[in-house]
Amino acid sequence: MQSTDLGNKESGKIWHRKPSPATRDGIIVNIIHNTSDYYPKVLRFLNVAFDGSGDCLIAGDHQGNIYVFDLYGNRFNLVQRTAQACTALAFNLRRKSEFLVALADYSIKCFDTVTKELVSWMRGHESSVFSISVHASGRYAITTSSDTAQLWDLDTFQRKRKLNIRQSVGIQKVFFLPLSNTILSCFKDNSIFAWECDTLFCKYQLPAPPESSSILYKVFAVTRDGRILAAGGKSNHLHLWCLEAKQLFRIIQMPTKVRAIRHLEFLPDSFDAGSNQVLGVLSQDGIMRFVNIQTCKLLFEIGSLDEGISSSVISPHGRYIASIMENGSLNIYSVQALTQEINKPPPPLVKVIEDLPKNTLTSSNPKMKIMSQRVQRPARSRETKIQTRVLKQDLSSNSENKENELSDGLNKKRLQILLKGYGEYPTKYRMFIWRSLLQLPENHTAFSSLIDKGTHAAFLNLQKKYPIKSRKLLRVLQRTLSALAHWSAIFSDTPYLPLLAFPFVKLFQNNQLICFEVVATLIINWCQHWFEYFPNPPINILNMIENVLAFHDRELLQHFINHDITSQLYAWPLLETVFSEVLTREEWLKLFDNVFSNQPSFLLMTVVAYNKCSRAPLLNCTLKDDFEYFFHHRNNLDINVVIREVYHLMDTTPANIHPDSMLDVFVALTKGQYPVFNQYPKFIVDYQTQERERIRNDELDYLRERQTVENMQAEVNQQKIEDEAWYQKQELLRKAEETRREMLLQEEEKMVQQRQRLAAVKRELTIKEMHLQDAARRRFLKLQQDQREMELQRLDDEIERKVQMRDREIATTAKDLEMRQLELESQKRLYEKNLTTNQEAVAKEIREDVDAHRRKVDLEDHMFHKLIETDQSQCRKAQQVIEENLAKAEQACLNADWQIQTLHKQKCDDVQRNEGYQEIAKILQKNRRKEIELLSAMTEEEAETWKEAEEKESELRSEKKASALLDASRQRYLKQEMSAALGHADKPFHKVSLNRDRTEWDNMEQNLIKKVRNLRQRLTTQARNRCQTPHLLAM
Secondary structure, eight states: OEEEEOTTOSEEOSOSSOOOOOTTTOEEEEEEOBOOSSSOOBOOEEEEEEOSSSSEEEEEETTSEEEEEETTTTEEEEEEEOSSOEEEEEEOSSSTTEEEEEETTSOEEEEETTTOOEEEEEOOOSSOEEEEEEOTTSSEEEEEESSEEEEEETTTTEEEEEEEOOTTTOEEEEEEOTTSSEEEEEETTSOEEEEETTTOOEEEEOOOOOGGGOOOEEEEEEOTTSOEEEEEESSSEEEEEETTTTEEEEEEEOOTTOOOEEEEEEEOOTTTTTOOOEEEEEETTSOEEEEETTTTEEEEEEOOSSSOEEEEEEOTTSSEEEEEETTSOEEEEEHHHHTHHHHSOOOOSOOOOOOOOOOOOOOSSOOOOOOOOSOOOOOOOHHHHHHHHHHHHHHOTTHHHHHHBOGGGOBHHHHHHHHHHHSSOOGGGHHHHHHHHHTOOOOHHHHHHHHHTOSOGGGTTHHHHSOOSOHHHHHHHHHHHHHHHHHOGGGGSOTTHHHHHHHHHHHSTTOHHHHHHHHHHHHHHTTTTTTTTTTSOOHHHHHHHHHHHHHHOHHHHHHHHHTTOOHHHHTHHHHHTTTTTTSOHHHHHHHHHHHHTSOTHHHHHHHHHHHHHTHHHHHHOOSHHHHHHHTTSOOSOOHHHHHHHHHHHHHHSOTTTOGGGTSOOOOOOOSSSOOOOOOSOHHHHHHHHHHHHHHHHHHHHHHHOSSOHHHHHHHHHHHHHHHHHHHHHOOTTHHHHHHHHHHHHHHHHHHHHHHHHHHHHHHHHHHHHHHHHHHHHHHHHHHHHHHHHHHHHHHHHHHHHHHHHHHHHHHHHHHHHHHHHHHHHHHHHHHHHHHHHHHHHHHHHHHHHHHHHHHOSTTHHHHHHHHHHHHHHHHHHHHHHHHHHHHHHHHHHHHHHHHHHHHHHHHHHHHHHHHHHHHHHHHHHHHHHHHHHGGGGHHHHHHHHHHHHHHHHHHHHHHHHHHHHHHHHHHHHHHHHHHHHHHTTTOSOOHHHHHHHHHHHHHHHHHHHHHHHHHHHHHHHHHHHHHHHHHHHHO
16 A cells, blocks of 8 residues: 655655555555644545546645645646635536535635636535535536525526525435436435426425334435435434335345444446446444445445544546545545455366476377368458459549448547557447447337347246346346347257357346347357357367467367367357356456457457467366366456467468458348348257247146147157158258157156156045045034034023023012012001191190180180191191102002013013024924935925924014013003002092002012912923933934
8 A cells, every 4th residue: 555645745646656456455545644844743634526537536634725636647736725624525517627615614615726716706604514516517506504505506606596494404415416407405304305406396205214214314325327315324224215216115234333324425337327236334433334235245345443434435437435534644445456356256166286397208290180070162362352452442442441431430440550559448438339340220129029029938947047146137138038039040049148148238238229239240240150050069160260279389289189178178168158257357348349340250269369378277287177167267367468369360370271261251230120140050940949849838738638648649759750751861960869859758758657647646636535525524513513512501501591590580579579568668657657746736736726715815816827827738738748649659650560561571581482492492303304314305404494484473473462462451551550549649648559559569479479480390391301402412
C-alpha cells in the first residue's frame, strides 16, 4: 500500500510507482494531509465526491482546502481554499469543471476547477447543508438541511422551489432518482414521498414499514436504474423497496455485530444495466460490508476495527471506492482487486508431480503422416483471392473501402489498427463495436416470432443439466437456445450449444435480440462445416487444425499421437466452449475482440496458438486425464502472447493448409428475415427428431393406456426392418445408429417391466382396498352400535335427571302450599283481632256519649257532629278492609291460575315424554328389523317412516286441540273465580270464602299428590323396559 502526504503542495503525483493493490485490502493509495508548521497537525478530510467519468474525485478537509484527484492522470491539484469546513460536495454534471460545495456558514458556492474562480454564491439555508443531489441532466440541484430542502437552477443559480416542513418532523434526505425526473423526499417519521421535478406534484407515497421490523430510517441508497431503494437506520435490518410496485419486497438482516447502519451505497457494474446487485453497508464499527441483495451473501469487506471508515463514495463505473477514514485520511480502493477472490476459478483437482529431467534421447527424424477423412473440395488459394482483389481495385478503386466500411460510421481497417495498438477495444464501446463488426440486422419481428413459439421441448429441463443460480440468466439462456432450435432443427440436438452460447448470454442478458443474433452470426461464420458429420465432432475442422499444428509444431503433435491424444481432446473442447472454460472474463473479451475483427479462420488458428503456447506443460503430461483437465480448466497463460501467436500463424501458414482456403468469407445476417441454416445432414437430424417424438408419444401412451404393448412391439419390429435397410445404405453412421437402437430396446424393455410391475402393484392395491373397505365397514357398524348405546345411556341419564327435577319441584310445591296455609291462618287471626278491637272502641264511644249527654245538655250539638265524624271514619275503615280483602282474593286467584298452569305444563311434558319413549322404542324395533332385512327392506322402512310422520302430525294436532280445550276451561274457571270474588266484595268479613278457598286448596293438593304417584309408577315401568332393550339389541 502506497501512502501520499499532500503537505503544503498545491499539485503533484498521487503515487510515485504503479499501484498494485493487494487482494486482502484492495487499497491503491492512502492520502493524508499533514501541515509542516511549527506545530504539525493532521488536517482531516470531511467529504469526497466523484465526477461523472468516475476517474476524478474531489475532497475537502475541515480547514476548507479542496483538492481534485485525477486517478487516470495520476495528479492532484489544490483548487480552492474556502477558510471554513465544507459539509457537502458534488460535481456539476453539465459543466464538467464546476463543482458545488456547502460550507459551515450555511451557504453553497460553485467553483471552477480549471480557473479556480468563484462562479456563484447561493444563500437561503438556516442550518448546515448535509446533502447535495444533482439531476442527471445537470440543470437542477437539491440541497438538504435538517429543516428544509431547496431546489436550485444551475443555469441561473437561482432558487426555484423550497420545501418547508414542521420542525417536529425533520428531513432525513431529499435527492433525485437516477435516470428519471422524480424527487424522493425522506423524513424522520419514516414517510417517503415521490415528487415530479417540474410541477412538484406528488406522484406517490410509500406505505409504512411493517411493525415487526419497523426502524427509523437514517440512510438511503438507490440503484442506477432507480427501481430499488435501500433504507437503514439504528438496527441491523435493511429494507429494500421496489419503487415500481411501491412496496417493501425484502428485509435483509446483517450480522449481529452490526447494530446501526451509517451509510449505504450500491456498487455499479458495467453489465447489469443499472440493476445493481451489490450493496455496500457501512456500520457503526467502521467496517463497510458489501453484500449481494439477491443471494444475501457477504462478498467482501473494507476497513477494520483499528482503521474504521467514516464515510465512503463509489465511482459511477464501479472501479474505485473512496473512503474517508476515522483518522482523517483518504483511502482509494480498487474494486477489481477486492473482487478478485470472488471471480477466481476454483483450484485444480488434479496436481501433476513432475519427474526429474532425464538425458534420454528421443527417436530422431520422426515420420508423421496426417490422414484427412474430409471430402476434399476445390480449394481457393490465397494468391487467387489476392489477385482477384487487385483486379477489382483496377476496376473500382473504392471497392476495398466499401468493404471495410461498417454501419454506424465505423471502418473495419481503422478498428483493426486500433485493436493492434491497444490489444482490445474500450470497455465502454465494446458492445457497440461488436454490433458494427458483425453487422447485426436487429430483426425484431423475426426474433419475436421465434420467441412466441415458446420454450423448445429439448430445453424444458435445461436447469437439471446446467444448474445456474441466477434464474434470470437461466431464463435468457433457455429462450436463446429455444429460438435457435426453432430457427434450425439441428440446434435442438446439438449437445454443446449451451456451452457455446452461455458466455454470450451472460454478456447480453439484458438484450436477448442482440444475444441471439451474435450467436447466430457466430454459428454461420465461425462455425462453418461444424455440423457436416453431426452428431460426431467436425472431423474436417479438426483435421484443418491438426494440419496447421503439424506444420508449426511437429514435436507437440507427435507427443499427442504417442499418448493417443486426438484433436477431439486438444482442439474440440476449446471450440465447443469458445474458450470460455480456459479464459477469464477479461481475457475472453479481449480474445473475441480479435476474433470478430478477423476472418472465421482466426478462431481455428487460436486453438493452434493456444496449444503451441502451452507446449511446455503439455509435453510434460503423459496421462489422458491430465490432458482432459488441462483443456477444461484455466491455465497460467498470457492471452496477449496467444493473440500475437495467432497473428503470426495467420501470416506464416501456407495457403494449401490455411483454413482461409476452405472457409467462406464473413456473411452477415440478412435484414427482415433470418437466412435458412441447413448446413448439416438433414436425414440424421430428422431421424433423431422422429425418434425423440416417438419415444415421447410412447411415454404418453404408457401413461394413458396399458394395453398398447403389442402394437408398440409391432411398430418397433417394423422400425427395426426399416433401420436395417437404412443401415446398409449408411455405413458411416452404422455404429451411432446401433447404439441408439440398443438404447431404444432397453427403454422398451424397461417400459414392459414397468407395466408388469404396475399391474402387480395395482392388483395389490385392489386387494388392499377391499380389505380396507371391509375393515371400514366393520368399524362403521361398531361406531353405529357405540353411538346407539351412548344415545340410550344419554336418554337414561336424561330421564333420571328429569325424575330428580320433578321430585324437587313437587317438594318445593308442597312447601309453598304449607307456607300459604300458614299465611292464611295468620291473616285470619289478624282479622279477628281487628274485629274485637273495633267492637270495644264502639262500646266505649257509646258509653262516653251517654255520660256526656247526661252531664252537659248544652253540648248536644258538639257531640252530634263528633258522632257524625266517627261514623265517617268507620265507613272509611270498612271500605279499606273490603279493598284489602278484594286484593287478597285477586292474589289467591292468580296463585290458583299459576298452580293450574304448572300442573298443565307438567301434564303436557309427561304426555310428550311418553310419546318420545314410545317413538324411541318404535325406532329401535325398526332399526333391528332393518339390520335383519338389510338393503331389501329400505323402501318399506321409508314408507313406514312417512306413515309415522303423518301419525305424529295427527297426534300433534290432537295435542294442540287438547291444549286449546284446557286453555278454555282454565279461562272459564278464572272468570268464575273473579265473579265469585266480586260477589263477596260487599261483605267486610267473609269467613265462609276463606274456608271455601282452604277446602279447594286441600283438594288440589290431594289431586297433585295422586298425579305425582302415577308419574313415579309410569317412570319406573319405562326404566324397566329400557333395561330390557339392550338385551334385545344384543340378540
